[in-house]
Amino acid sequence: MSTHIDSTHFTDGTEVEISSNDNGFRGAWYAGTVIKPKNTNKNNKHLIIVEYKTLMADESGTKPLRETLDVVQLRPVPPREKRDREFKFSEEVDAYYSDGWWEGVVTGVLPGDRYSVFFRATREQLEFGQSELRVHREWVYGKWVPPLEQEEEPSNCMESKVGNNEKIQKGASVEVCSDEDGFQGAWFAATVIEELSFGKFKIEYKSLRNDDDTAFMTEEVDTAHIRPCPPNETVAHFRLYEEVDALHNDGWWVGVISKVLSKQRYEVFFRATDEEIVFKQSDLRRHLEWINGKWVSSESVCNSMNRKTK
Structure with missing residues (x-):
């Protein structure tokens, strides 16, 4: 998730993480570097040239892969973990696998600082060492949630509407x-x-x-x-690049507002299928993440940031 993305974060040489829309790579984040931001294209998208650090363009593995991507597929590099951090059962984590970081859930705490991790996207359960895991964080309005210094404490960026x-x-x-x-x-x-x-x-x-x-x-x-179920909320309007859930084919699918057509109509981009669909206001809701028994709210992140700047 990269809610309310600001392209000014990604200048030449900036280290980033990149999400891919290619089959077999969706749901993972890969380390990369910004080579050059490009001008906004005819569809009002902010395009950026990036170079991957672990994905190669040739079979010999000597030429790093370069791509031109929409800014919605980028985010800054997450903060480093504390050393010797122990992970808990049912905790959401990112696991380093096949050259990228994949979101999963800890399903077993094993001897020798080993963990079983289940991946929803592939229905796989694999074993990882402690050094191959990190806390799952979301990039929300220019802040990491949860932030590194507060990961052991309840964060006021999270709204606990329902218990565990x-x-x-x-x-x-x-x-x-x-x-x-x-x-x-x-x-x-x-x-x-x-x-x-x-x-x-x-x-x-x-x-x-x-x-x-x-x-x-x-x-x-x-x-x-x-x-x-996420809490019911009334949203007056959604903003460009804001992450939302869209009601489509009887379910709620996470997407990003790629174009504001009017106060009641929006174009939504879906990374998972690489498609854009127009939705009415009534078929959208603010995207919330259920992390460690609490709802991660973009609005509460903004309120926390405002309090800190006053």
């Missing part, structure tokens, strides 16, 4: 993400039918039907695929 997974019980309204092809990256409204053992839940979707269209679809999901 113990609050998710029978009858609760939740959102569920899917790993099936064509549905990855979307969240779907559901109701918890039953709380099962080993951190699993039986849920019934509110919008997805079974194959013969006779009833709503039911499924068993684990804690890595379920979260409370």
Whole structure:
């Protein structure tokens, strides 16, 4: 996530992390360097030439790959971790794998400072050493959330509307993400039918039907695929490059406002599918991340920043 992106962050020589839209690379962030910002193109996009540090353009691995990308695919380099940091079960992390950082969830704390990490995007569970993991952070309005110095304390950039997974019980309204092809990256409204053992839940979707269209679809999901429903909010308008969730094909998909058409209509860019779609105001909501049992709110980040500058 890179909410409210300012292209002035990325001058010549700036070290950055880059997200890719190519198949097999979506969901990862790669280290790179800004070679040259370009002028805004005819579609009002800010384009930047970058050079990757770990991805090569040739088979011999001697020529770093260069690409011209939209600024929405860039973010600054996250802060370094504290040494010997221990990670906890169900904590969201980034794991260094296949030359990039991939978002995952800790599903097992193993002997010898080793951890099992589950990746929603690929449905894989792999083992990593402590040095191969970092805290999952989001770049929100020019600040990292959570910031390095506050990662052990509750941050006023986070709004705790619902507690941890113990609050998710029978009858609760939740959102569920899917790993099936064509549905990855979307969240779907559901109701918890039953709380099962080993951190699993039986849920019934509110919008997805079974194959013969006779009833709503039911499924068993684990804690890595379920979260409370985000708080209901009224947003007067969305801003250019603001990250949003868009209601599309019965689910909420994360995207970025790429063009403000009017106060009630917006063009939204989706990294996962590399497409742009026009939405009404009523089909969009402010994007929130559920991290370590709390909602990460862009607005609360801004309020915190304002308080610090007064």
